[in-house]
Amino acid sequence: MGGGEMVCTSGANRNIALIDGNNFYVSCERVFNPLLWDRPVVVLSNNDGCAVARSNESKALGIKMGEPWFRLQDLAQRHGIVGLSSNYALYADMSQRMMRLLGNFSPFQEVYSIDECFLDLGVEPDATDVGQMMRREIADSLGLPVGVGIGPTKTLAKLANHVAKKRPEYSGVCNFNTMATDDLERLLAEIEVGEVWGVGPRGAEKLRAMGITSVLLLRRSDSSQMRKRFSMVMERTVQELKGVSCLSLEIVAPPRQQIQSSRSFGQAVYAQDELGEAVLTFLRRGVRRMRGQGLVAGAIHVFIQTNPFRERDPQYRQGITMPVPSPTSDELRLARIAVRGLSMIYKPGYAYHKAGVLLMELENSASRQGDLFADRQADGKSAALMDTLDAMRKRFGAEIIRMAGEGVRQRWAVRAANRTPRYTTRWAEIPTAFAC
DNA sequence: TCTGGGGTCCTAGGACCC
DNA sequence: TCTGGGGTCCTAGGACCC
Numbered sequence: 001m002g003g004g005e006m007v008c009t010s011g012a013n014r015n016i017a018l019i020d021g022n023n024f025y026v027s028c029e030r031v032f033n034p035l036l037w038d039r040p041v042v043v044l045s046n047n048d049g050c051a052v053a054r055s056n057e058s059k060a061l062g063i064k065m066g067e068p069w070f071r072l073q074d075l076a077q078r079h080g081i082v083g084l085s086s087n088y089a090l091y092a093d094m095s096q097r098m099m100r101l102l103g104n105f106s107p108f109q110e111v112y113s114i115d116e117c118f119l120d121l122g123v124e125p126d127a128t129d130v131g132q133m134m135r136r137e138i139a140d141s142l143g144l145p146v147g148v149g150i151g152p153t154k155t156l157a158k159l160a161n162h163v164a165k166k167r168p169e170y171s172g173v174c175n176f177n178t179m180a181t182d183d184l185e186r187l188l189a190e191i192e193v194g195e196v197w198g199v200g201p202r203g204a205e206k207l208r209a210m211g212i213t214s215v216l217l218l219r220r221s222d223s224s225q226m227r228k229r230f231s232m233v234m235e236r237t238v239q240e241l242k243g244v245s246c247l248s249l250e251i252v253a254p255p256r257q258q259i260q261s262s263r264s265f266g267q268a269v270y271a272q273d274e275l276g277e278a279v280l281t282f283l284r285r286g287v288r289r290m291r292g293q294g295l296v297a298g299a300i301h302v303f304i305q306t307n308p309f310r311e312r313d314p315q316y317r318q319g320i321t322m323p324v325p326s327p328t329s330d331e332l333r334l335a336r337i338a339v340r341g342l343s344m345i346y347k348p349g350y351a352y353h354k355a356g357v358l359l360m361e362l363e364n365s366a367s368r369q370g371d372l373f374a375d376r377q378a379d380g381k382s383a384a385l386m387d388t389l390d391a392m393r394k395r396f397g398a399e400i401i402r403m404a405g406e407g408v409r410q411r412w413a414v415r416a417a418n419r420t421p422r423y424t425t426r427w428a429e430i431p432t433a434f435a436c
Numbered sequence: 437t438c439t440g441g442g443g444t445c446c447t448a449g450g451a452c453c454c
Numbered sequence: 455t456c457t458g459g460g461g462t463c464c465t466a467g468g469a470c471c472c
Contacts, residue, residue, distance in 0.1 A: 045440035052440070070438040113472050200470045231446065260442055309439055
């Protein structure tokens, strides 16, 4: 794609829908706990660090996305805000159920994130009604509230979804395709330019400085000019706002390019041995995901860093990318390389706060070209060992067999003070009323 | 005391080559 | 005085997303 020229098509009459869970993590928690229904709730990030999902009541109290939980303590006391540790096993399972139900409305579905998907509804004249049916289906089957936005392009569908959530008069479904141009433009004039998908804080600031404050003004701007002043991405966004489709639905997920596994620590870590425990644990989790997708890694990146928020402490962050001679998904081989990488970047005397492993240069293990110099017998043994490990972990849980270097006490392990039960994925944690 | 994790794509600029 | 130019490849960092 030498010149980076865009391939766009007129989206006229196409009904692209974006369906998205309202306050998804909070809503998942509320399904299983009625005591949360009329209280302000936030779901916290790993380590109970900051708010990553907020109920409407919490938003009304002025809690911002990403706000640190420790700074919300006073507010929480005064208003009885419930702060829940995140429970990804639950959210992932609820997400799968939701996506399966929505997939029944169209064979053309792109699962875009844990709580949203695009559906191509074709030229369906009653797309708004279909949107309402989706809402009823998800509410009846799962107890989750969703919003639906419909438009001729993905960017407009996203925007319509935003309107559906913000303006109660749309009853949860906003369809730009059935609106008169005048009405649509009046609406777009009222929406801040920063709400557009693909326009981040930086872009919004620059646009405002140019006098482009509303979505309508961005839509009316000259897309090739915007390419010169900004980038290809902005040009595409403007085209999409005009109703010219530049982003197609990705029905099948493209293969992963990299897999990252990292965490901040529950408490600071100083020793190389202890950092090694963490690195090996993250590596094992990453490898497990990689093997689940039938991929092998051609390189590993290991990184460690101190806490950037503690500005008065000495800071250090370093990473290193290690090649993997003859790509593999063998946990033990990769572990040796990761530990060697760590030893090359570790410096004593720092209070480390986070570490991580990236599995890179991923390729399909089946289609991979054979390596002339690989030791086939050793490969066979390691493959057999890894298959056994996979089988045991599947049966007894991912953490049942760990590498010796991972340590036992794991002082660095995350905090999760207030995690709810994994209601839908662990027999022992299923609510008794359901286990009949 | 306490501030997330996991992705993608694009661009600029350096290295290198002829 | 005056010091090529154009192409490719790679990488780091920025920006954005949820």
